[in-house]
Amino acid sequence: MATVKIPPVLRPKTGGQPEVEAGGGNVGEVLRSLTSEHPDTQEQLFGEDGELNRYVNVYLNDEDVRVLDGLETAVKDGDTVVILPAMAGGASTL
């Protein structure tokens, strides 16, 4: 099992959990087990073509999966998958 870190904007879709455990041999499988457990995350993570949305960064441990093997990147037990969309919060208006 891998630990998937859920960003704050997706936590409403995972029952508020900041981390969930998910199984799978590669990053794609881990994310798909997340989306089958929490279906509302599907459209946030994946486009209609089944690829990761470009505005969502996914890291295996500390490395962007795009510089690894993308969704095919192998995942070991105890690895951490970080889902990271951009955040813009700061000054109240600019």
Place this chain on the structure above:
Amino acid sequence: MAIDTERVQTIEEIEPFEAAEEINGGDVVLIDTREPHEYQEAHLENGKLVPPGLIADEIATAAPDKSARTILYCRSGNRSALAAAQLQQLGYENVASMSGGIIAWQEQGLPVVAAHGMTPEQRERYSRHTLLPEVGVDGQVKLLNSKVLLLGAGGLGAPTALYLAAAGVGTIGLVDDDVVDASNLQRQVIHNTERIGMPKTTSARIFIEGLNPDVNVVEHNGRLDATNILDVIEDYDIIVDGADNFPTRYLLNDASVRLRKPVVSASILGFDGQISTFLPYEGPCYRCLYPTPPPAELAPSCSANGVLGVMAGTMGTLQANEVIKLVLGKGEPLVGRLLLYEALGTRFTELKVRRDPNCPICGENAEEIPESEMGKFPDYDEFCAGAGGDR
């Protein structure tokens, strides 16, 4: 310690101009053999202080390589000659003493790092900085001469401004078009109850001037857009991005890459924060990290979703820390690294950020921007499709 007078006669003495040529050529270890209070007044750039009584204890740290060219100086040339002899006895092979010392050096019009920018009050005020070897008088003078622009005098900008002002950053520019509201005061610690309704840039100025009269505050009471951003950021050494919306973040990124300005960028939401430092062409830029903005439902603002006040403090002071390191040229800035902070679990996570060779702004094939196109930027509101912020 007994000095072998025979050896004193044999040390190499060089004139200040010869020393200057060698120092400019590089690969010279420069040792200042005076007392700390003399060093504080004025010293040669990159001169390392090793007081006469501490040579045996400290020289190995200041000059670890005994075969390296090592030039010593003092006030007038006597203490450095004795120290040079002592170094030779300790096995240093290539030592010279600068004759006439720093007095002769300055008489020849050669530059020193002086506390000249620093008044007695400043020496007192910044003494806890100048005691740090990583800062010292040189570093404090750099801070006093530095110019930092803060985008936003709000949640992130307030704590950043507070610590940069206290640190003696000489010029702090503030961009904000908002006025102080009661709902800001839970986190925007430079504003206060009496100043509700006042422009944030003015409230920030009052706070900063009260904290530190050394700081020149420049108010930019307005918004940054494609027509003014280059003019505004051009005058600054470092930009601190605490904007709340994606159009401004992308605009700032594109403009700062063009002008090669470092950007310290943080964002906060709820109990979560992230921070990175973007050094154009040396590390990734904001677009390498986030090539496209998320849709609006994935980019809520603090006003809609709330933010723990102290989160702004944590991330804002991390931004101030990055700025100070960049000014000093010390430590490891967060270049190519994104630091995530989760306040509820009190956990930091560090992720690698790579330069994207295909980045349209800083990648290998990014086009040179001709002068006539410099102020032109895409329509970010369109590009960002309403994502984020209150716009």
